[in-house]
Amino acid sequence: MAVRVRIAPSPTGLLHIGTASTALFNWLFARHEGGEFRLRIENTDTSREVAEAVDQIQDSLRWLGLDWDGPVTFQLDRMDDCRRLAEQLVAEGKAYEDEGAIRFRMPDEGVTAWDDVVRGRVEVRNETIEDLVIVRSDGRPTYNFASPLEDVWDGITHVIRGDDHISNTPKQLNIISAVAADVPVYAHVPMIFGMDGKKLSKRHGAQAVEDFRAAGYLPETMMNFLALLGWAPDGETTIMNREELLRRFDLTRVSPSPAQFDYRKLDWMNGVYLRELPPEEFAHRLLLWLGENGYDWPAELVTRTAPLVQEKIAKLSEFPGFAGFFFGDVEPGQADLDGGAPMLAAADEALASLEPFDATAIEAALRDTADRLGLKPRQAFQPIRVAVTGSRVSPGLFESIELLGRETTLSRLRAAAGAAG
Ligand code: GLU
Numbered sequence: 342m343a344v345r346v347r348i349a350p351s352p353t354g355l356l357h358i359g360t361a362s363t364a365l366f367n368w369l370f371a372r373h374e375g376g377e378f379r380l381r382i383e384n385t386d387t388s389r390e391v392a393e394a395v396d397q398i399q400d401s402l403r404w405l406g407l408d409w410d411g412p413v414t415f416q417l418d419r420m421d422d423c424r425r426l427a428e429q430l431v432a433e434g435k436a437y438e439d440e441g442a443i444r445f446r447m448p449d450e451g452v453t454a455w456d457d458v459v460r461g462r463v464e465v466r467n468e469t470i471e472d473l474v475i476v477r478s479d480g481r482p483t484y485n486f487a488s489p490l491e492d493v494w495d496g497i498t499h500v501i502r503g504d505d506h507i508s509n510t511p512k513q514l515n516i517i518s519a520v521a522a523d524v525p526v527y528a529h530v531p532m533i534f535g536m537d538g539k540k541l542s543k544r545h546g547a548q549a550v551e552d553f554r555a556a557g558y559l560p561e562t563m564m565n566f567l568a569l570l571g572w573a574p575d576g577e578t579t580i581m582n583r584e585e586l587l588r589r590f591d592l593t594r595v596s597p598s599p600a601q602f603d604y605r606k607l608d609w610m611n612g613v614y615l616r617e618l619p620p621e622e623f624a625h626r627l628l629l630w631l632g633e634n635g636y637d638w639p640a641e642l643v644t645r646t647a648p649l650v651q652e653k654i655a656k657l658s659e660f661p662g663f664a665g666f667f668f669g670d671v672e673p674g675q676a677d678l679d680g681g682a683p684m685l686a687a688a689d690e691a692l693a694s695l696e697p698f699d700a701t702a703i704e705a706a707l708r709d710t711a712d713r714l715g716l717k718p719r720q721a722f723q724p725i726r727v728a729v730t731g732s733r734v735s736p737g738l739f740e741s742i743e744l745l746g747r748e749t750t751l752s753r754l755r756a757a758a759g760a761a762g
Contacts, residue, residue: 344376344498349416349488351383352394355549356401358602359503359533359541362567366530367501368407369568369590379495380409383416383488385481401550405560405567406583414495416487423482423490426520427475435519441478445486445516447471453511458528460504460597465511473512489513493522501592504529528592531571534599546604557630557658562611570600580613612655623651630657638668645744649736664736667745671731671753678761681724685758687714688725689751698747700739707739728757 346367350360371378380402384391395413402409427443430436436445447470454464475486492500492513507529517524535545547553553563565581573596574581574589581589615623624647628640646667654663678685691706692698711721726738729750735741742750 342498344371344374345379345496346371346376346499346501347379347381347492347495347497348502349381349383349491350398352391352398354394354397355551356398358548358550358553358567361401361405361550361563362533362570362600363501363503363530364402364407365405365564365567366528366572366590366592366595368409369586370499370501370592371410372587373590376498377410378407379411379497380413381416381491381495382413383484385417387417397551401554404554405550405563414491416491419487419491419494420482422494423487424476424480426490427482427486430475430519436475439472439474442474443476444472445475445512445519447473447512447515453514455510455514455524455527458499458501458526458592459531459595460507460529463507463510467511470511470515473516475516485509485512486516489516490520492525493517493520497525499526499528499592501528501530503532504597505532528595529597530595531598531600533570533602536601536603538599538601541602545602555634555658557656557660558607558611559614559626559657562607562614565614566607566610570602571595571598580610608655615654615657616652618651620648620651623647627657627660631660634658636661642667646736649740649744653736663734666730666732666735667741671729673727673731673757673760675760677727677733678724678757680761681727682758682761684711684714684716684721684724685728685754685761689754689758692742692747692750692754695747698743700737700743703742704739724757724761725754729753 348360348364348367350356368378370376380399382395382398384395399413427436430445431438431443436443448467451467452464453467453470454462457463473485474483476482510527510529514524533541535541541548547556550563554560561582564583564586568581568586568590569579572590572594574591574594618626621644624644627647628643631638631643646664650660650664654660687710688707691710692703695702695706707722707725708718711718714721722738723733726735727733729738729742729745
């Protein structure tokens with residue numbers, strides 16, 4: 342039988358990285374097995390906020406590269422079916438009315454148990470499970486009633502979800518047995534913690550998929566990184582693209598221990614993915630990111646400057662800080678220019694009529710100038726770098742000057758020479 346899995350996010354805001362990780366495990370499992378991955382929204386109303394959150398969830402999943410099968414379904418659409426079934430359970434003596442609510446009669450003796458793919462056998466003594474409210478007195482079915490019913494109606498074969506739901510599973514198993522349906526296989530995947538061992542929170546860094554996107558991480562980095570939160574194909578491999586993840590993913594190798602989110606490792610991994618992109622693809626990603634983040638910079642110039650930064654940045658968001666001097670004026674720090682006036686003036690002279698105005702010729706001319714002034718290249722080039730890029734850290738100086746062009750370079754050298762006194 343083909344497998345069918347789902348994620349069932351509550352539309353309460355942006356897609357949290359923990360839900361994204363669960364989604365990824367579901368998706369990898371479904372695609373690896375040639376089965377289906379469904380998206381089910383656990384809404385309790387249809388407000389504008391909910392509609393927005395539903396759109397955002399889908400955007401984030403698409404951005405990550407996770408596609409789902411069939412239409413998105415909504416829990417709210419199934420409330421009548423849930424209520425009808427609750428009435429039926431009452432009629433069968435399996436549930437009863439209690440102060441206007443309906444409670445499900447949990448077994449009092451024995452155990453409720455399941456073989457969890459990740460955690461092994463889990464057993465819960467039935468005397469510890471209290472009779473569950475399945476329909477509230479205002480008529481609204483509860484999560485622990487609606488969710489397992491939806492799993493049944495959707496033909497879900499494997500419920501892969503965060504291990505914060507373990508305590509719900511025995512209740513849901515009893516509901517499913519009461520309606521005489523087959524129970525799915527359960528796999529409770531680990532929650533994500535920070536490096537300090539505390540549950541991941543804003544304090545640690547970005548939380549929502551959209552935040553990571555805005556911070557300039559690539560979707561392929563996120564997929565690779567999230568896949569390794571709680572799973573590993575072996576003890577060694579870290580960089581795995583989508584195809585490799587799909588080929589190697591194995592739910593039985595997901596670890597029950599909490600996964601640790603290492604933001605530094607994420608930066609490192611993103612740098613690896615950025616450097617691996619073909620130059621034109623790197624430029625394309627930069628343009629996408631710039632567009633999404635309100636930068637209206639000329640595409641042609643972005644494309645020409647991209648190769649100068651590809652090796653140097655770990656996140657697309659570093660581009661404006663690093664290469665912004667190509668797109669707007671600079672304000673060199675006075676202190677960084679101190680003592681640079683003679684070199685700035687000499688550079689101005691050396692570059693004024695240099696032909697051709699390319700990186701190789703610029704480098705030769707500036708080295709020659711430094712020599713004549715009796716300065717070490719590093720010492721000589723620092724004020725020039727600060728003058729033309731506005732910063733002590735920049736892409737390659739000679740390539741940058743070539744791209745910037747003679748006119749801009751000379752005017753920046755002159756302005757800085759004036760300022761340097
Ligand atoms: N709305 C729940 C969550 O997002 C769904 C849990 C489940 O998968 O059953 O955690």
